[in-house]
Amino acid sequence: MTxxxxxWQEIRRTxxxxxxxxxxxxxxxxxxxxxxxxxxWLEKEPGKAMLFQRFTRQLPENAAREERICLLxxxxxxxxxxxxxxxxxxxxxxxxRIIARLGAPRAAKPEEVARFHGRMKLxxxxxxxxxxxxxxxLARDIHIEAVLPVVIGPMS
Numbered sequence: 001m002t003x004x005x006x007x008w009q010e011i012r013r014t015x016x017x018x019x020x021x022x023x024x025x026x027x028x029x030x031x032x033x034x035x036x037x038x039x040x041w042l043e044k045e046p047g048k049a050m051l052f053q054r055f056t057r058q059l060p061e062n063a064a065r066e067e068r069i070c071l072l073x074x075x076x077x078x079x080x081x082x083x084x085x086x087x088x089x090x091x092x093x094x095x096x097r098i099i100a101r102l103g104a105p106r107a108a109k110p111e112e113v114a115r116f117h118g119r120m121k122l123x124x125x126x127x128x129x130x131x132x133x134x135x136x137x138l139a140r141d142i143h144i145e146a147v148l149p150v151v152i153g154p155m156s
Contacts, residue, residue, distance in 0.1 A: 001047070001144070001145060001146050001147070002047075003046040003047065003147070007046075007147075008046040008047075010092065011042065011096055011147050012042040012044075014073060014075060014093065014095060014096050015040060015042050015073040015096065015098075016042075017075050017076075017077055017080070018073035018074055018075055018076060019038065019076050020036050020037060020038040020040075021036070021037050021038075021040045021071045021072060021073045021098075022034045022035070022036055022037075022071070022072045023035045023036075023037050023040075023051075023069055023070075023071050024069060024070040024072070025059055025062035025063060025066065025069050026062055026065075026066055027058065027062060028061075028062075028065065033058050033059070033062060035058065035059045037051050037071075038132075039051050039052035039054070039116055039133070039136070040071060040073070040142070041112070041115070041116065047143070047144045048142070048143070048144070049098075049100070049141070049142035050139050050140065050141050051139065051140055051142060052108060052112075052113075052116065052136045052138065052139050053105055053138040053140055054132075054133075054135075054136060054138065055132075059102075060105065063102045063140075067101045067102050067103075068099075068100075068101055068102075069100055069101070069102050069142075070097055070098065070099055070100070071097070071098040071100065071142075072095065072096075072097055072098075073095055073096055073098070074094055074150060075094050075095060080094070081094075084155060088155060089155050089156075090152070090155050090156055093149035093150050093151070093156065094152060094156075095149075095150035096147050096148065096149055096150060097147070097148040097150065098142075098146075098147050099146040099147070099148070100142045100143055100144045100145055101143045101145065102140050102141075102143075103140050103142065103143065104140070105138045105139075105140055106138070106139055106140065106141070107137065107138070107139070108136050108137055108138060108139040109139070112136075112139060113136045116133065116136065117133065120133060
């Protein structure tokens with residue numbers, strides 16, 4: 001799937017404002033599995049993204065068997081929802097579903113870690129920051145195949 005620069009910018013903006021994504025994969029028994037990931041990053045180049053693999057137990061096992069995933073990113077900023085509720089419609093989609101393939105684990109690049117740490121700079125001084133994001137060693141590329149807007153009834 002190809003994206004215009006404007007479409008890709010809106011997709012990137014939606015994912016950035018989501019705070020975290022839920023990554024859906026399939027367990028060995030065929031049951032679905034959701035993994036919350038706070039480190040999904042959409043690159044400037046359309047169709048390319050990455051995530052840091054940390055604290056993910058089931059996703060690596062599932063991805064070794066099946067690389068196809070679905071990411072769900074929904075906006076969670078209160079002002080977005082308040083404006084939409086008063087207007088009775090969403091000006092932009094409240095979220096996106098991203099159909100993709102997950103690449104093999106690889107060493108995280110220093111510039112990727114620095115970029116992510118920059119996004120979280122408000123919390124760098126906290127113990128939680130050090131525990132969650134202090135050591136980001138593994139990354140995976142995400143190869144995006146399709147992006148579908150989240151549609152919520154008559155407000156969409």
